[in-house]
Amino acid sequence: GQQLNQSPQSMFIQEGEDVSMNCTSSSIFNTWLWYKQDPGEGPVLLIALYKAGELTSNGRLTAQFGITRKDSFLNISASIPSDVGIYFCAGQIGDKIIFGKGTRLHILP
Amino acid sequence: DAGVTQSPTHLIKTRGQQVTLRCSPISGHKSVSWYQQVLGQGPQFIFQYYEKEERGRGNFPDRFSARQFPNYSSELNVNALLLGDSALYLCASSLGPTRGTDTQYFGPGTRLTVL
Numbered sequence: 001g002q003q004l005n006q007s008p009q010s011m012f013i014q015e016g017e018d019v020s021m022n023c024t025s026s027s028i029f030n031t032w033l034w035y036k037q038d039p040g041e042g043p044v045l046l047i048a049l050y051k052a053g054e055l056t057s058n059g060r061l062t063a064q065f066g067i068t069r070k071d072s073f074l075n076i077s078a079s080i081p082s083d084v085g086i087y088f089c090a091g092q093i094g095d096k097i098i099f100g101k102g103t104r105l106h107i108l109p
Numbered sequence: 110d111a112g113v114t115q116s117p118t119h120l121i122k123t124r125g126q127q128v129t130l131r132c133s134p135i136s137g138h139k140s141v142s143w144y145q146q147v148l149g150q151g152p153q154f155i156f157q158y159y160e161k162e163e164r165g166r167g168n169f170p171d172r173f174s175a176r177q178f179p180n181y182s183s184e185l186n187v188n189a190l191l192l193g194d195s196a197l198y199l200c201a202s203s204l205g206p207t208r209g210t211d212t213q214y215f216g217p218g219t220r221l222t223v224l
Contacts, residue, residue, distance in 0.1 A: 099151030
């Protein structure tokens with residue numbers, strides 16, 4: 001079945017550092033999505049990518065839809081304490097969304 | 110405007126029991142999807158409903174069922190609960206089939222614990 005490989009599984013960084021995480025798949029997706037989930041809450045959509053090669057920013061967040069349509073990355077610049085949480089990539093084709101296992105971001109003071 | 114709402118927030122059941130979870134979509138959204146999120150994993154797709162019809166189903170047993178009401182709210186039912194059904198159950202709403210991608214917005218979830 002379709003699976004997404006998200007890496008890294010977890011990250012420990014200093015406040016102010018930049019962060020990069022990525023997602024790969026053996027399947028092609030029409031849309032790539034990046035969500036953030038805080039403890040006890042549902043995932044919140046950060047960025048949606050609809051076109052191969054598309055590079056989209058949302059404040060300090062930047063994400064790209066890979067040319068092959070099988071991968072995507074998310075960058076966070078100048079991390080701050082509220083960036084702590086779990087980041088999920090997701091690939092969508094039609095009505096179906098497949099999620100990665102998440103990247104847990106820890107920020108050291 | 111209110112986002113996606115789910116009830117209850119937490120639930121404790123014992124093995125063999127049945128449970129009903131509820132979801133109200135964002136106003137104007139006609140599609141509701143249900144996901145199961147086991148601790149440490151990403152959400153897994155269970156069902157999608159649009160205009161009261163099932164449009165998609167994930168790889169879950171028949172113990173899982175759902176329905177959508179005329180006001181577009183939805184219920185997820187799970188029968189004969191197993192310990193492995195313990196998870197966060199997420200509801201996501203979206204406008205429905207469009208020419209482009211139908212972006213889904215998630216509710217806070219219902220935490221189900223099966224003892």
